[in-house]
Amino acid sequence: MAATDKALAGLRQMIASGELGPRAKFPPEPELCDHLGVSRSSLREAVRSLAALGVIESRHGSGTYVSALDPASIISRFSLSVELIPLEGVLELLEVRRVLESHATAAAAARQDPELAIKLGEILDRLESTTDATEIHFLDAEFHGAICSAGGNSTVTALTGVIRGRGGHYRIFEPGADFNAIKQTSDRGHRAILSAIATRDPAAAATAASAHIAQTELWLRALRPEPQPDLP
């Protein structure tokens, strides 16, 4: 077995066996090297692998720790890879988002939280009064994110958030020929979702959310140009 793989397996086993629970601290690197029987380079590469997956966190000068191991933060790490997926793959991901977010929107509507509808209304007021692509993207994420949070499953919120972030790299809302038509359709979709939530109608909320995201899928299918995400 290769050195790095051996280290990787050893580290995972330490967590899986319960020897180290969430937020627990690993022994210092030299000690781990001795315990796992690999060099420091190989150990560090293994640690990096698990850190990329959100399982481990290294803090300079402090130590190496097991992460909180909650699904939401682990899923958030996917954005690093999902943002690189080409358009064809994004369409498959959007179906996942449509199904999950439709479910979450229905749950949000069933929750009967009056403050949610007020908050969403404020977001939409701002969203409808702007034409700046960046701000549109931000407010759209805030709107859908708030609904998913109200749905009560943080894993769903994280997963839909990652997918939404990827789709956002395709500039649907760039000022252009169809900009006004697309923006109006999008705004109407948002209002339909809010209306269903405000009237506490889960079925209507699910349908509205599903239709709204399906519309996004259609737009993405229409614009097949090359992706050009800006990375930090």
Add this chain to the structure above:
Amino acid sequence: MAATDKALAGLRQMIASGELGPRAKFPPEPELCDHLGVSRSSLREAVRSLAALGVIESRHGSGTYVSALDPASIISRFSLSVELIPLEGVLELLEVRRVLESHATAAAAARQDPELAIKLGEILDRLESTTDATEIHFLDAEFHGAICSAGGNSTVTALTGVIRGRGGHYRIFEPGADFNAIKQTSDRGHRAILSAIATRDPAAAATAASAHIAQTELWLRALRPEPQPDLP
């Protein structure tokens, strides 16, 4: 900016900008080090990070390549981290599986593929005639996996597969007090799903799948003992 982060950003940018497409080959390590301005150690740690996320593949003696970048294979990489999530988190994940697999099962029922029903029936015949925990787990995965595949979205298949793999580490089907009752309930659930698919009733299929997975959630809530997954 830290060296490894600089290398990580550089590598991602090479892919995101389109300079390197799926399956493209990276320059040799020394060349990349020079281009990115970091040492080989830092570069290799960055490569390991992206490899863990399924974005990059290193082949010993050959070179470093961009992966196929398809959503299914990237999502499959999640199993490395999802398998370490504690029980509380698994319950949230199971809700995701319930929603997605319910959707996929409905889609499979709508597909009207006679061979699918035959194949599923054979799997259930074998599943109902065994009491071996390992074989039960394997056949259960085969049954649900075949249905998801028929649903037509490989991302959904990969995602539900990862979650199912995690839940499987909790030994619901260990011979014990409630073994017979649980097994019979599970078998009935599978038959209900198959029946809905065979009669091409998407709504019934969705309901049956949802109920079946919801039942699994109940069982997992009931057994709160420590997780003990066996890792390779």
Add this chain to the structure above:
DNA sequence: GACCGTAATTGGTCTGAGGACTTACGCTTC
């Protein structure tokens, strides 16, 4: 008891060397 500076601990980075695997090329052979 609170504050602060120093020392110890720990992860981050770089360099250099040799080993292991894959691939490509040229040679031999039929």
Add this chain to the structure above:
DNA sequence: GAAGCGTAAGTCCTCAGACCAATTACGGTC
């Protein structure tokens, strides 16, 4: 001329040692 084979080049993998940077812990000072 084509197939098989062995060698050589290319490339990633692993190890070792040294030094840097950030955090933490300790002791002294006020």
